[in-house]
Amino acid sequence: MTAITVPAVLPERREHAATRRRAFRPGVALGLAFLGLLAVAAVTPGLLTSHDPLEISTAGAFVPPGADHLLGTDQSGRDTLARMVYGARSSLLMGLGATAIAVALGSAIGLLAGLANRYVEGAVMRLIDVALSIPDLLLALVVITLLGTGTVNALFAVAFASVPYYARMIRAQTHVVRAATYVEAATALGLRRSAVIRRHVLPNAFKPLVVLATIGVGNAIGAGASLSFLGLGTKPPAPEWGNMLSLGIQYISNDPFMVIVPGLAITLTVLSVTVVGRDLRRRTEGRS
Amino acid sequence: MSAPAPAVPGSATASGGRAADTTAAPLVSVDDLRVSFGRHGVDVVDGVSFTIAPGECLALVGESGSGKSVTARTLVGLTGYGARVRAANLEFDGQDVSRNTERHWRGIRGAQVGFVLQDALSSLDALRPVGREIAEPLALHTTLTKAARGEKVIELLRAVGVPEPELRAQQYPHQLSGGLRQRALIASAIACGPRLLIADEPTTALDATVQAQILALLGELKRGDAGMLVVSHDLSVVARLADRVAVLRAGRIVEQGPTRQVLEDPRDEYTKALLAAVPATHAKGTRLSSAPAAVIRATPREFDRTTPIVAAEGLVKAYAGPDKVNRTVVREVSFAVHPGETLGIVGESGSGKTTTARLVLGLERADGGHVSVRGRRWDSLTPADKRAERRRLQIVYQDPLSSFDPRYTVERVLGEAIGVTGLRAGQRRDRAVELLEQVSLGAEHLKRRPLELSGGQRQRVAIARALAPEPELIVCDEPVSALDVSVQAQILDLLADLQERLGIAYLFISHDLGVIHHVSDRVLVMKDGAVVESGDVRQIFTAPAHEYTRTLLSAVLTPAAQGGPRA
Amino acid sequence: MRQLKRIATRFAAGLGVLWGAATLSFVALHVTAGDAALATVAGDGANPTQAVLERVRADYGLDQPLWQQYLGYLGRLLQGDLGESYQQRVPVASAIGEQLGETVQLALSAALVAVVLAVGTAVLTARRRPWIRSAASGTELVLTSFPTFVLGLVLLIVFSFPAGWFPVSGNDGVSALVLPTFTLALPIAATLSQVLRTELEEVLEQPFILTARSRGMRDAAVRLRHALRHALIQIVTMSGFVIGGLLGGAVITETLFVRRGVGQLMLTATTTKDIPLVLGVVLFAAAVYVVVNLVVDIVYGLIDPRVVTA
Amino acid sequence: ACGSGGGINPASADASSRTAGAVLNGAGAPVDGGILNLSMSADPLCLDPHAISSDVEQIFGRILTDNLIYLDTEGNPGPWLAEKWEISADGKVYTFHLRQGVTFSDGAVFDAEAVVANFEHMLDPDTRSPLAGPYIAPYESSRIVDPYTLEVTLKQPYTPFLDVLAQGWLGLLSPKAIKESTPAQLCEKPVGSGPFVLTGYTKTQGATFTKRAGYDWGPPQLGYSGAAHLDGINVSWVGQDAVRFNSLVSNQYQATGYVPAQNASAVKTNPNLVYSNVNRIGLPYTIEFNTSRAPFDDLAIRQAFVSAVDREALVKTVGFGERQLATSFVDRVTKYYDPEVKLRGHDLKQANELLDKAGWTGRDAEGYRTKDGKTLLVQWPVAQTATISPIFDLVQAQVKAAGIKVNIELLPSAQLTTRRYNGDYDLSAGVWHTNTPDVLYIKYATFSIPNEKRLGQNTSRISDAQLDGWLEEARRTGDKAKLTELYGNAQQRLAELVPGFPVYDNSVLWAFSAKLHDVVVDTSHGTPYFAYSWLEK
Numbered sequence A: 001m002t003a004i005t006v007p008a009v010l011p012e013r014r015e016h017a018a019t020r021r022r023a024f025r026p027g028v029a030l031g032l033a034f035l036g037l038l039a040v041a042a043v044t045p046g047l048l049t050s051h052d053p054l055e056i057s058t059a060g061a062f063v064p065p066g067a068d069h070l071l072g073t074d075q076s077g078r079d080t081l082a083r084m085v086y087g088a089r090s091s092l093l094m095g096l097g098a099t100a101i102a103v104a105l106g107s108a109i110g111l112l113a114g115l116a117n118r119y120v121e122g123a124v125m126r127l128i129d130v131a132l133s134i135p136d137l138l139l140a141l142v143v144i145t146l147l148g149t150g151t152v153n154a155l156f157a158v159a160f161a162s163v164p165y166y167a168r169m170i171r172a173q174t175h176v177v178r179a180a181t182y183v184e185a186a187t188a189l190g191l192r193r194s195a196v197i198r199r200h201v202l203p204n205a206f207k208p209l210v211v212l213a214t215i216g217v218g219n220a221i222g223a224g225a226s227l228s229f230l231g232l233g234t235k236p237p238a239p240e241w242g243n244m245l246s247l248g249i250q251y252i253s254n255d256p257f258m259v260i261v262p263g264l265a266i267t268l269t270v271l272s273v274t275v276v277g278r279d280l281r282r283r284t285e286g287r288s
Numbered sequence B: 001m002s003a004p005a006p007a008v009p010g011s012a013t014a015s016g017g018r019a020a021d022t023t024a025a026p027l028v029s030v031d032d033l034r035v036s037f038g039r040h041g042v043d044v045v046d047g048v049s050f051t052i053a054p055g056e057c058l059a060l061v062g063e064s065g066s067g068k069s070v071t072a073r074t075l076v077g078l079t080g081y082g083a084r085v086r087a088a089n090l091e092f093d094g095q096d097v098s099r100n101t102e103r104h105w106r107g108i109r110g111a112q113v114g115f116v117l118q119d120a121l122s123s124l125d126a127l128r129p130v131g132r133e134i135a136e137p138l139a140l141h142t143t144l145t146k147a148a149r150g151e152k153v154i155e156l157l158r159a160v161g162v163p164e165p166e167l168r169a170q171q172y173p174h175q176l177s178g179g180l181r182q183r184a185l186i187a188s189a190i191a192c193g194p195r196l197l198i199a200d201e202p203t204t205a206l207d208a209t210v211q212a213q214i215l216a217l218l219g220e221l222k223r224g225d226a227g228m229l230v231v232s233h234d235l236s237v238v239a240r241l242a243d244r245v246a247v248l249r250a251g252r253i254v255e256q257g258p259t260r261q262v263l264e265d266p267r268d269e270y271t272k273a274l275l276a277a278v279p280a281t282h283a284k285g286t287r288l289s290s291a292p293a294a295v296i297r298a299t300p301r302e303f304d305r306t307t308p309i310v311a312a313e314g315l316v317k318a319y320a321g322p323d324k325v326n327r328t329v330v331r332e333v334s335f336a337v338h339p340g341e342t343l344g345i346v347g348e349s350g351s352g353k354t355t356t357a358r359l360v361l362g363l364e365r366a367d368g369g370h371v372s373v374r375g376r377r378w379d380s381l382t383p384a385d386k387r388a389e390r391r392r393l394q395i396v397y398q399d400p401l402s403s404f405d406p407r408y409t410v411e412r413v414l415g416e417a418i419g420v421t422g423l424r425a426g427q428r429r430d431r432a433v434e435l436l437e438q439v440s441l442g443a444e445h446l447k448r449r450p451l452e453l454s455g456g457q458r459q460r461v462a463i464a465r466a467l468a469p470e471p472e473l474i475v476c477d478e479p480v481s482a483l484d485v486s487v488q489a490q491i492l493d494l495l496a497d498l499q500e501r502l503g504i505a506y507l508f509i510s511h512d513l514g515v516i517h518h519v520s521d522r523v524l525v526m527k528d529g530a531v532v533e534s535g536d537v538r539q540i541f542t543a544p545a546h547e548y549t550r551t552l553l554s555a556v557l558t559p560a561a562q563g564g565p566r567a
Numbered sequence C: 001m002r003q004l005k006r007i008a009t010r011f012a013a014g015l016g017v018l019w020g021a022a023t024l025s026f027v028a029l030h031v032t033a034g035d036a037a038l039a040t041v042a043g044d045g046a047n048p049t050q051a052v053l054e055r056v057r058a059d060y061g062l063d064q065p066l067w068q069q070y071l072g073y074l075g076r077l078l079q080g081d082l083g084e085s086y087q088q089r090v091p092v093a094s095a096i097g098e099q100l101g102e103t104v105q106l107a108l109s110a111a112l113v114a115v116v117l118a119v120g121t122a123v124l125t126a127r128r129r130p131w132i133r134s135a136a137s138g139t140e141l142v143l144t145s146f147p148t149f150v151l152g153l154v155l156l157i158v159f160s161f162p163a164g165w166f167p168v169s170g171n172d173g174v175s176a177l178v179l180p181t182f183t184l185a186l187p188i189a190a191t192l193s194q195v196l197r198t199e200l201e202e203v204l205e206q207p208f209i210l211t212a213r214s215r216g217m218r219d220a221a222v223r224l225r226h227a228l229r230h231a232l233i234q235i236v237t238m239s240g241f242v243i244g245g246l247l248g249g250a251v252i253t254e255t256l257f258v259r260r261g262v263g264q265l266m267l268t269a270t271t272t273k274d275i276p277l278v279l280g281v282v283l284f285a286a287a288v289y290v291v292v293n294l295v296v297d298i299v300y301g302l303i304d305p306r307v308v309t310a
Numbered sequence D: 001a002c003g004s005g006g007g008i009n010p011a012s013a014d015a016s017s018r019t020a021g022a023v024l025n026g027a028g029a030p031v032d033g034g035i036l037n038l039s040m041s042a043d044p045l046c047l048d049p050h051a052i053s054s055d056v057e058q059i060f061g062r063i064l065t066d067n068l069i070y071l072d073t074e075g076n077p078g079p080w081l082a083e084k085w086e087i088s089a090d091g092k093v094y095t096f097h098l099r100q101g102v103t104f105s106d107g108a109v110f111d112a113e114a115v116v117a118n119f120e121h122m123l124d125p126d127t128r129s130p131l132a133g134p135y136i137a138p139y140e141s142s143r144i145v146d147p148y149t150l151e152v153t154l155k156q157p158y159t160p161f162l163d164v165l166a167q168g169w170l171g172l173l174s175p176k177a178i179k180e181s182t183p184a185q186l187c188e189k190p191v192g193s194g195p196f197v198l199t200g201y202t203k204t205q206g207a208t209f210t211k212r213a214g215y216d217w218g219p220p221q222l223g224y225s226g227a228a229h230l231d232g233i234n235v236s237w238v239g240q241d242a243v244r245f246n247s248l249v250s251n252q253y254q255a256t257g258y259v260p261a262q263n264a265s266a267v268k269t270n271p272n273l274v275y276s277n278v279n280r281i282g283l284p285y286t287i288e289f290n291t292s293r294a295p296f297d298d299l300a301i302r303q304a305f306v307s308a309v310d311r312e313a314l315v316k317t318v319g320f321g322e323r324q325l326a327t328s329f330v331d332r333v334t335k336y337y338d339p340e341v342k343l344r345g346h347d348l349k350q351a352n353e354l355l356d357k358a359g360w361t362g363r364d365a366e367g368y369r370t371k372d373g374k375t376l377l378v379q380w381p382v383a384q385t386a387t388i389s390p391i392f393d394l395v396q397a398q399v400k401a402a403g404i405k406v407n408i409e410l411l412p413s414a415q416l417t418t419r420r421y422n423g424d425y426d427l428s429a430g431v432w433h434t435n436t437p438d439v440l441y442i443k444y445a446t447f448s449i450p451n452e453k454r455l456g457q458n459t460s461r462i463s464d465a466q467l468d469g470w471l472e473e474a475r476r477t478g479d480k481a482k483l484t485e486l487y488g489n490a491q492q493r494l495a496e497l498v499p500g501f502p503v504y505d506n507s508v509l510w511a512f513s514a515k516l517h518d519v520v521v522d523t524s525h526g527t528p529y530f531a532y533s534w535l536e537k
């Protein structure tokens, strides 16, 4: 699933000099603004909508957008805007949580491989190869079958599927850093191995991770939504963009907003995260 | 395609040894050339004017960044992305080329003007056999058949002195040595018999021996009636090739005239400084730069001069290549460095100099032989002892930038090094400032990151870091090869001052014989991982015993050698 | 010879990966809840007798201890027998083989479209005026941000539902392939073209490019003959990602456009605990992974002579 | 045209809820030729009717196979390949007189031996029959009296026997094919005697059927004989409802089964389409309680739950006006349906009172009822799909008002099935379509509770001696008056026992192009029967 794959491992290079120079871009500002709005939605959704996302009104199904329901209602009369706003929480949770777990696990494994001896490294890398060879979606499916459905379990599923990507990246990075002259320079100064690893290897191996993880967040959100879309994610009635979308498709001729709203929400979120992530990368790489 | 280059078979009117005809209509005429980059960029070429007559060779000299390459590229309309070019007059062969469209330029490039780019080693497409690269201008500008082009390529390769041209034409750049690559490039530039040959730093990336061969080749090519523009910051190259010299500084020509006159009797202060900074002509102990000696506050320590600080015995090191075949890169190397002295290691690129240094510092485990530090063998030391010994032996890396953690400021870099002496955190800053002063930098540099420093400044910070643990020996691995002559002079002076004041010993690695001559007390000559000769510097430089040393020395060029004796 | 030996080692490692993938999946599938035999005969609306259930258990050895089942599976695997699909009652190989054509068709056409689009845009936009680059990279950004299923929906809503230009679903004919192909290809094309452009821009700054220009070569030729090949190395490196994306994206595309294919097969096989079929798909995917990596290795050598001789 | 009662045109299609046997879009003179493109929701992955329980067999069965029996429009067994039959006084021995001159498409002759081969195939564990086999579970033995007379002996009297013999899942296959193929092969290529022959089958994509030349043995009730008009039928499986609907509108297909209710009005207003909504015999869409464990082992809690649910609102939300509120535990088109049955209505007050009385008086932080510190929580495992029915969260929201917490669990089907047979759930939902009121025995008899010995369909696990008595007796009786009384009693008793609550009557929504004529509504399943349909040129 493209969505679960972490293209964060793509060896993308720096942007062209001419565009790098401009410090501030309107797209980034818009992205940040949207993410800010999402954060508000995730923390205090009540600020953005007065409707209850779970409140059912069978009489008020498929109300078209209007003053009372800005984006209309769904088949059970629930306010679409409210569901979108409340759905932000699980999407953000998915993005941040899955990435956090994947990064933590992935870098632990990657570091183990990168710093250990040849045999441990070989074993770990073969395991990673195995994990990479199994399609992400299947990996996610198995995790969900093991743990059951639900936002948190889908989160684990997405996380586990991306662990090998991060692990591989961190290992490669550790190798690069370990071979760097400045690490040797620190050794030559007479520092302990542990100090060299702590002060130079770890921070530098992790440096690109921060930025890549940002982009990974966007991917995780998309992946989480994909799982929900396939009926493997958040349980009803909790609002979640992916399951809003798969429900919406069934009623697309009754109320197109049921598809447009969550679709747009997912796309804009991933887009914003990506834009901001790239800007971050540009900035950090501009310095180093 | 009119006047073909000489010595190229197939170009009919080869005539050798004719002096340049400066009175004839110039081939190239540049007046008040100005080039800037970007919308508000400064003029990096700032009012340059010169002419090149047919058969004449003009050299552009000047320090790095003075605008030599930009000027050269402008002559073929390839100034660069976002460049703004203005000139009162920009003529090639009597025609105004300043308003040329891409199409016009394409007719000139390769056919009328051959261009040998500065970055010779990466100027050939790595994914194509060199033969195809050389044939490219022929395909673009002639109607030769493929077979004919193939033959012509062989001829060209032979003409530039490439042995076994049939084989070489099939090979990829990475399978060729630097010298062969440079030759292939020249062959491609002269393939269509251009009227002007531009060679940008044709020898910088090359070994002294190969350098000499290329210069000979260029010298031979010059003997036609094509014009030549040679760009270099190396005055010895210029002395050997050019009829006239233009000295560039910050985009302006500060001095222009016949080679002999400019090199022997420079009028401009800058030219004088450039000439003075060449180390080869100075014995150890003379100052190279005009800058005052650094203030070094420290009492000289007393050394036991009888025990060497480090002694290497029969060092052997082999690496497995990508093909899993072991290659011995250091063979049976033995030497000792005593306190307060400088041991120079010289040898061509890849001869094992750096590897030897790393073995000495215990950063690499030797496959044979051993290293003793102050009488104790590395391999007998506990890790803690090793760490303690490491402080006495420091290193200044070949590439200082990569030896700094990119996240660290100068203050942290130095702080870490000071830390190993056990100095308390509160006092580190003062010590750091003191170290910076020793290398003629100020406290204002403390907050900078390595990337925010110039090459010379970085080298100094690297030296300051090496000084921090108060070492007895510093390994200097090509500490100046990446630097300008002027900056190089400052660094060499600094090292000399430090040795004088602090009695530090150096293991000084360079492939630049001039530099080695200037700094060393004793010299080790390496070839293919083995020491072929060692001894006192004067003895080696005046009476080399080994054949290889003699080749090396004979390839050394000095401006003086061509331009006459200097004071 | 050395090349051969290298390929042989890689091949052995590949077999290891296959074994690992099969084992991991075998264990994971068996420890998940749910009775495979029940799932096989007692689906929705079924009212089977106990005798049937027991027959199924016995037929598939589901009544044996796990380790015995595992050894049995490996043993049969070594003889090239992937077992029989519980649900479909046909050999796994033919169950997959039957679906494979469609997925391969979709994947290949998507890969082709993606590569053509990516190379086209990258070559046309690399190192061009800023607004051209921004337009291209903006579009790419938006396309990479669309989760597959959202993009597919957009295409459906725009091109299929109202206008009926393309069939909404199904596997028949070229026209039914258009929308799924683009759904799958566009995000990949966008990613590839970004990478390719950055790479091209880097290559276009290389001295050998300037040298080629200094010989009087035209811009298009410089881009196509010199720069592109260098940039392609990056694309080859990424082909693992591309193939992975194709296989994974296929599941969602297939669901959305109601196409049959390996993706759908995997999804249903997993939910119905059709263990041999899931393992078959896993082995297939892992084999693709291994082969792609092997091929990438070889292609490297073809594109870049330095790899082989260095 | 053919058949009885003339055609029902698009405009009046809505009134077709009791149209077993009706001929839809009947105007015009039939023309031969043309291929019908039919889209269905899911591939059963096996086309042997005996080996599957898939719904699609209701349509496929009529395309590929013939049955012994065809129900008449009143739901009574009528002749088909069995021209007449006698039943012994004890109800255990059936003597069938078979039609002569019938052949299977592989050339095998239809005779008594063929029927026996079919019964044995259905009961063979290797067939893994989920439905056909269990339907004839009382079968004991056969005796071939002569090639066209068969005497079947049952272990016990079983009146629904003739009804089930009319179902698509019990369509007759060629004995030759049965003998010569493994069960798996038969799945791929079943051979019947029906109006069309299976000529191609690509799993999960589709199947092609070609007209059977010389076919002349359709059910006499249809009033038509001879071969089909259509040259063939191409079936495609299109899983997504929205997509399937849109491809019907775009005329990619000329007929589709299972039109989503939300698209019904669009179909109805489309002049190019004919719409049909036919009720089906059997269990309505019913939400059932697991009465074998707490909390639903307590009748009061079940009653409270039902009172808390607003069934009308549910029907409105999922039905879009296309579904009728269920009024009993059998669909209203089922024989012996009792219109007098009173199901509990929506009464939140009563729900609360019942729960208070049952001791669930505490409240937890979220406002759910508690008793002895335990929340009133019920588990509702449902299948994990992309299209989860809105009914689940609607019910959840409704009973929340009474303080009942419903936990919806999305499970892969393998786990769901296992949990269902292990009794590990509190709620389950679904329809159970068959063509006989015996559905009540299948769903609610103690015998049908899943246990070690058999996997029954009594998902509510209700066990009531009185109910068992009536339902068992009904299986032994042929007398209509008696049956009316017995099934009436059973329905009344179920309303008291509350093993669950029927929500809406199970109807099948389908649509086809107005160019397709003479589509018969099958009497057993309510699905389209294409044997004599024809396409306007």
Ligand SMILES: Nc1ncnc2c1ncn2[C@@H]1O[C@H](COP(=O)(O)OP(=O)(O)OP(=O)(O)O)[C@@H](O)[C@H]1O
Binding pocket: B037, B044, B062, B063, B064, B065, B066, B067, B068, B069, B070, B071, B079, B080, B081, B118, B233
């Ligand atoms: N494409 C470009 N864009 C922007 N600035 C440029 C570009 N090319 C050259 N410059 C700037 O123009 C100045 C002159 O560069 P040039 O390459 O001519 O130096 P040079 O004299 O050849 O130096 P070196 O000896 O290091 O080759 C430098 O400051 C350089 O940074």
Ligand SMILES: Nc1ncnc2c1ncn2[C@@H]1O[C@H](COP(=O)(O)OP(=O)(O)OP(=O)(O)O)[C@@H](O)[C@H]1O
Binding pocket: B319, B320, B321, B329, B347, B348, B349, B350, B351, B352, B353, B354, B355, B356, B398, B511
């Ligand atoms: N870690 C390593 N692995 C494999 N080969 C190595 C390694 N380090 C050095 N070599 C090889 O050993 C040989 C000697 O390298 P070394 O760096 O000592 O040369 P050098 O004399 O310092 O050259 P230069 O003047 O270019 O710095 C080279 O051929 C180099 O490729």
Ligand SMILES: [Mg+2]
Binding pocket: B068, B069, B070, B118, B200, B201
């Ligand atoms: Mg230059």
Ligand SMILES: [Mg+2]
Binding pocket: B353, B354, B355, B398, B477
């Ligand atoms: Mg070196």
